[in-house]
Amino acid sequence: MYLYNTMSRKKEELLPQQGKQVNIYACGPTVYNFIHIGNARPICAFDVLRRYLTWRGYTVKYVQNFTDVDDKIIKRANEEGSSAAQVAEKYIAEYKTDAHGLNVMDADVHPQVTTCMQDIIDFVKALVDSGHAYEADGDVYFRTASFPEYGKLSKNSMEDLQAGARIGVDERKESALDFAVWKAAKPGEPYWDSPWGKGRPGWHIECSAMSRKYLGDTLDIHCGGQDLIFPHHENEIAQSESVTGKPLANLWMHNGYINVDNKKMSKSLGNFFTAREVAEKYGYEVVRYMMVQAHYRSPINYCVELLDACKASLERLYTCRDTLDRAIANAPAGAADPDSLALFDQRKQAFITAMDDDLNTADGVSVLFDLVRDLNTRSNDPATTKDTLTAGARLFDELTGVLGLLYNRKQGNEIPAQVQELVDARTVARKAKDFAEADRLRDEIAALGYAVKETRQGVEITKL
Ligand SMILES: [Zn+2]
Known part of the structure; x- marks a missing residue:
């Protein structure tokens, strides 16, 4: 199988490190809200990847994290008068409702930041000890100058990134490109004890720590949305490769965007739809079909016409x-x-x-x-x-x-025995050309809530 590798910008053969075993890490959602259709795309696209590889005889180990500590979660908790843990728990459950509705299989492991804290702290410590990160007032920053390949995934040169970086950055940082791997806790925020004081991890570091913990130094495939290429995946690479000295992933897969009526989906345009909203109107399976009918790297132009066509x-x-x-x-x-x-x-x-x-x-x-x-x-x-x-x-x-389609098929014969008997009696009556009796039986069947019709393949019974 050949897959387009964002790193090389070429299709490359999938060559798993361990024969027929494929390790895949997918960046998961930050759980502070319902997922929108843009989030639904990677989970459907990479679910197909998993199913396909399995069908072709591979054993897939699939890890997808939940970011359950984050500024947005803390903000939502303050708005709702609850805790960050409660917000995360609620939206993990909502995520699962949507994912199962979309027929997306659970990952083999769904690690959470809060359950991998020691691994994350150890990872930060390894970066600090090797000179790839430095502490400043309880924050810890990755030293991008220590990783000369920084920018290799997004094809940005360090110089271009420097030039594009905002002026007036935090003066505690050695370079505008340095990013937080650990953040000192502000008052009222959840925190964990660390060698740098009370704080919490940066976003990027969790994926480096979790993917290594569950899948090892090098992943066969790392996947996610195109919007994660920079800075998220670039930063994951810098952190992981600085610690292990090995490539973080052999293949990088990124799915395309979803536009809404040919415009980029954004909160400010108000053209933002949750998967739940669309599913309530069309059913989850139409949403999944919409994701599957397009190549995962092509953009999807979400509109009513497309949904109607997918439904049909x-x-x-x-x-x-x-x-x-x-x-x-x-x-x-x-x-x-x-x-x-x-x-x-x-x-x-x-x-x-x-x-x-x-x-x-x-x-x-x-x-x-x-x-x-x-x-x-x-x-x-x-x-x-x-x-x-x-x-x-x-x-x-x-x-x-x-x-992953046709999962709402009714399994087995759900026609009640009483209805089936009447249908059989009607077939006998029709064969005997006793149409009055056949009509009477049809009405009796209808009274029980079923319609019966002759088709070229035999008798069709449907619920009224
Ligand atoms: Zn990630």
């Missing part, structure tokens, strides 16, 4: 699968058709080719719709055997599963 496409997938189920139930026995099996295999290979090329879910989804056409044709042909249809259904389920 998703419905086509559900209809195809339901039709298949009915067709399978009514299909004749017999060997699977070799031409159909060859065609299904061709679709599977095309899907793999798309996904192996930098996780191209946009092309993957087109292949899925090619398969939908193949399957619809076969479902509607009464000569198609059960084995052919079952093989098609199996591939359809595999591909939609890799994309």
Whole structure:
């Protein structure tokens, strides 16, 4: 598989350090509010990465942090008259509601700053001891001049960054580019004891400490939103590589932005939507579909038209699968058709080719719709055997599963036995051309809340 590496600006082959085991670290949310659709994008995109690698036989270890100590959390706690810990706990639960709604699997580990404090302090200490960081009045700053490669991910030179840095910076810092790895506690803020007094970690240091703690010095893949390239990931690299002397990650993946009606999503423009708001109107799965139908690096222009189109496409997938189920139930026995099996295999290979090329879910989804056409044709042909249809259904389920779609399918036969009996009696009546009895039974079925209809694949029962 080839993935676009932000570090080299090229597609590179995924070569895990340990055979078929892939270590992935994803920067997680700062838990002070509901996630917005911009935050929903990386969690869906990288969930597909996980599912795809697993389907291809890799074992994935996936770590995603929660930033549960931060200025914004403290501010929210003060506004709500609660504690930072309460705010964090509440929004971690809300995050999980959204993530599960979007069919995003839990990470293998979801470390939090508050549960990794000793590891973070040890990391800061290692930086100070090796001269890569210095203390100033209880704050600790990373000494960017000690890391000559600073800027290598964002392709900024140290000189350009210096020139662009704001004038009038904190004079305790040796350079405007130095950043806090530890912050002295202000009155009323949560704090932890450290060799530099009471304080709390800077944002960047937590990812360096947590990724190392759970996944080691070098990650196979580090992922996150494009907005994190600078300064967050640049700073993670400077901290981690200064301590370990090894690359922090072999591959850096960054997802593209979401624009709203062709404008950048921002609070000041008021075009800011939470995943929850959109899900309430369209359902979570439409949001997930919207993320999956685009290549993860392309921008998505969020608008009502796109959501409507995604909803319609998703419905086509559900209809195809339901039709298949009915067709399978009514299909004749017999060997699977070799031409159909060859065609299904061709679709599977095309899907793999798309996904192996930098996780191209946009092309993957087109292949899925090619398969939908193949399957619809076969479902509607009464000569198609059960084995052919079952093989098609199996591939359809595999591909939609890799994309994390079709997770709201009703499992099993949920039609009450009483309704099923009436439906069967009606089928017998129709065969005997007793249409008066068939109509009477239809009304009786309707009184129980179900509609019954003849289709080319057999009887369809739906809830009214
Ligand atoms: Zn991070």
